[in-house]
Amino acid sequence: MGCVPPAQVISPPPDGGAGATDACAADSGQGNGYSITPPVIPASVFASLSTGTTAHAELCANDRRHPNFPNDGDVFIRVFCADVDGGTVPNVTSLVELENLLGVGFADGGQPAFALLGHSSSLVSRFVSAINPRAILFTPPPADGSTPSGYVLLSYSRGDSFVEVAAHDPVLNQVVLYLVVFQSTCDASDAGCTPADRLTPGDESGWTGVTSYTAATEINDTILDCFQCHQPQGTQSPTLLRMQEINAPFTHFFSATTAGGRSLLADFHAAHGQAESYGGIPADQIDQSSPQLLAQLITAAGFGTQPNAFDSATIEAQVEQSAPAQPSLNLPAGTSPAWSSIYAQAELGNEIAVPYHDVKVTDPVKLAAASALYQSVQSGQQPPSALTDIRDVFLDEGVRDMGFAPAAGLDGGALLVQVCQQCHNSRLDQTISRALFNVQILSLLPASRKQAAIDRLNITDSTDPLMMPPPALRTLSSEERRAMIETLMQ
Numbered sequence: 303m304g305c306v307p308p309a310q311v312i313s314p315p316p317d318g319g320a321g322a323t324d325a326c327a328a329d330s331g332q333g334n335g336y337s338i339t340p341p342v343i344p345a346s347v348f349a350s351l352s353t354g355t356t357a358h359a360e361l362c363a364n365d366r367r368h369p370n371f372p373n374d375g376d377v378f379i380r381v382f383c384a385d386v387d388g389g390t391v392p393n394v395t396s397l398v399e400l401e402n403l404l405g406v407g408f409a410d411g412g413q414p415a416f417a418l419l420g421h422s423s424s425l426v427s428r429f430v431s432a433i434n435p436r437a438i439l440f441t442p443p444p445a446d447g448s449t450p451s452g453y454v455l456l457s458y459s460r461g462d463s464f465v466e467v468a469a470h471d472p473v474l475n476q477v478v479l480y481l482v483v484f485q486s487t488c489d490a491s492d493a494g495c496t497p498a499d500r501l502t503p504g505d506e507s508g509w510t511g512v513t514s515y516t517a518a519t520e521i522n523d524t525i526l527d528c529f530q531c532h533q534p535q536g537t538q539s540p541t542l543l544r545m546q547e548i549n550a551p552f553t554h555f556f557s558a559t560t561a562g563g564r565s566l567l568a569d570f571h572a573a574h575g576q577a578e579s580y581g582g583i584p585a586d587q588i589d590q591s592s593p594q595l596l597a598q599l600i601t602a603a604g605f606g607t608q609p610n611a612f613d614s615a616t617i618e619a620q621v622e623q624s625a626p627a628q629p630s631l632n633l634p635a636g637t638s639p640a641w642s643s644i645y646a647q648a649e650l651g652n653e654i655a656v657p658y659h660d661v662k663v664t665d666p667v668k669l670a671a672a673s674a675l676y677q678s679v680q681s682g683q684q685p686p687s688a689l690t691d692i693r694d695v696f697l698d699e700g701v702r703d704m705g706f707a708p709a710a711g712l713d714g715g716a717l718l719v720q721v722c723q724q725c726h727n728s729r730l731d732q733t734i735s736r737a738l739f740n741v742q743i744l745s746l747l748p749a750s751r752k753q754a755a756i757d758r759l760n761i762t763d764s765t766d767p768l769m770m771p772p773p774a775l776r777t778l779s780s781e782e783r784r785a786m787i788e789t790l791m792q
């Protein structure tokens with residue numbers, strides 16, 4: 303039985319006030335399957351970051367490699383550090399404003415390229431599906447196939463309270479990542495933010511402030527770290543744009559030109575209708591979502607060879623052969639040997655989680671209920687307070703293969719590798735505290751480090767930012783925690 307808290311609060315007030323997620327956390331991983339309770343990125347993670355002038359000073363510290371800083375920086379620096387050169391830093395109150403400032407907005411006849419994604423393997427994986435997609439708006443790739451410069455990609459999904467940005471620095475010829483955390487009116491209210499505030503068009507405007515961080519500063523040693531995935535080979539290697547499904551038919555992307563893409567669009571419209579914009583993309587454009595253009599930009603930018611790429615054409619063909627109702631119906635689940643071989647790389651801790659083998663990650667029954675509820679609230683038949691967390695629609699039996707939980711039947715050692723090594727390894731930045739716990743040299747670690755890991759594994763309050771693994775990325779059963787603890791005690 304899933305967890306249905308009485309009054310949902312999806313981002314508790316920053317003082318860590320009791321969110322509904324507390325009540326739910328206790329139940330996760332009980333019973334025979336996994337119940338996907340609304341996962342959390344604890345508000346206290348953001349609370350630990352600097353704010354206001356300190357954050358601005360960090361963002362706008364001149365790296366001395368830009369003689370005309372900020373004017374020869376990437377577009378993000380030019381906009382948000384304008385004051386360094388006597389300009390004004392804009393006061394951003396909505397997503398659309400942010401998109402326009404960065405040159406990927408639709409206002410004033412702007413025509414950015416964009417793609418909507420119905421399943422993510424990133425920081426926001428547990429929040430994204432066809433009903434709450436990840437929108438990526440980006441500079442269109444040069445039509446002549448030349449190498450792009452100064453481009454930007456902006457990514458947003460509802461309910462996260464942040465926007466992710468990748469901007470190309472033309473001077474250093476490298477990708478720079480930014481996290482923009484925004485506050486909304488509801489954040490300051492006693493009740494915190496509810497699904498009606500966060501999972502509707504209302505999330506995209508009415509912002510009371512934004513704070514921006516570069517990936518290279520303090521978010522580096524938090525669970526929001528971008529580099530574990532975008533610079534997986536460590537600090538001396540390039541920062542990558544990522545798109546595991548970089549080849550047609552781009553399995554989890556909305557697209558009117560692929561069978562899977564059309565079935566995801568249908569699921570989206572079943573909840574959001576034909577008249578609702580999403581992520582700043584006008585309603586009448588949603589169906590133009592173009593993974594082709596995203597792949598083209600990422601390839602032209604030099605990232606066409608993706609780590610552990612997901613071979614969409616082969617995997618989709620194998621899945622359909624094993625389960626002919628796919629892609630529109632994802633029960634029974636499909637199987638694919640090509641998928642199993644890339645999954646094995648993630649299981650061995652060499653790669654980040656791979657996308658699910660089937661097009662849809664949603665449970666058809668839960669999705670239909672969430673869509674009907676969303677419709678009835680948006681049309682005024684039910685009050686806003688009736689809206690629950692419509693992101694809680696994942697197919698329970700698929701969560702291991704979606705990468706939200708480890709493979710079944712692993713022993714403690716193998717679990718530590720699959721679940722922890724992505725962030726605790728020898729490749730990533732070794733100068734930060736996270737590196738003190740390195741799964742690749744487990745047998746060499748002093749007892750005190752292993753004890754620290756045991757202590758982290760014993761945390762059960764998912765709003766505690768010290769909980770390991772971070773609940774936004776992985777769910778474990780109590781048996782799995784115990785198996786890992788036993789291995790660490792040896």
Ligand code: HEC
Binds near residue numbers: 421456481532543
């Ligand atoms: C757990 C791995 C992971 C983490 C952590 C992560 N990303 Fe990503 N990111 C991805 C993947 C995978 C994609 C491709 C689309 C998808 O699967 O959602 C992506 C896509 C993006 C995109 C769209 C452009 C592109 O590269 O495709 C941006 C922008 C982005 N991430 C920014 C960030 C920022 C900023 C951070 C840190 C605050 C971050 N990411 C943290 C895995 C990650």
Ligand code: HEC
Binds near residue numbers: 522
């Ligand atoms: C998504 C990335 C990520 C994953 C997955 C992850 N961790 Fe962490 N871990 C971090 C970060 C970031 C820190 C540093 C911040 C902190 O101390 O909480 C950290 C800190 C730690 C520390 C403290 C290190 C020290 O001595 O300061 C331990 C121990 C730890 N993690 C254990 C684990 C274990 C055990 C797992 C798997 C069950 C795990 N982590 C999975 C990101 C991760």
